[in-house]
Amino acid sequence: MALETTMRxxxxxxxxxxxxxxxxxPGCDVCGALLRQWHQAKEVGSPAYDPSHxxxxxxxxxxxxxxxxxxKRS
Known part of the structure; x- marks a missing residue:
């Protein structure tokens, strides 16, 4: 068996x-608030614009x- 050194x-x-x-x-208030913050951080020109955030x-x-x-984990 030959050793392969490159990806196929x-x-x-x-x-x-x-x-x-x-x-x-769905229905999670915390997730909803985070999503609103995400939209503000993604909107170019917004005072909250920060792609890293x-x-x-x-x-x-x-x-x-x-x-x-x-x-589900239990």
Missing amino acids: DPVELSDPLECTEPHPA ATDLAVEIKRHPHAWQKE
Whole structure:
């Protein structure tokens, strides 16, 4: 068996400048507030415009714990 030192298929990376809207949990007030902040941070010309903060908010929305997620892990 020969040792392969190269990849067979090319690597496809996502565009770091293309940011898709995060998906908050339905009915979660915290996720809703974070999403509103995300929209403000993404809007060019907004006083709250900050792409780095928008990324942080998207991660926070994704990681925000919910009771149904805790039950699912148990």
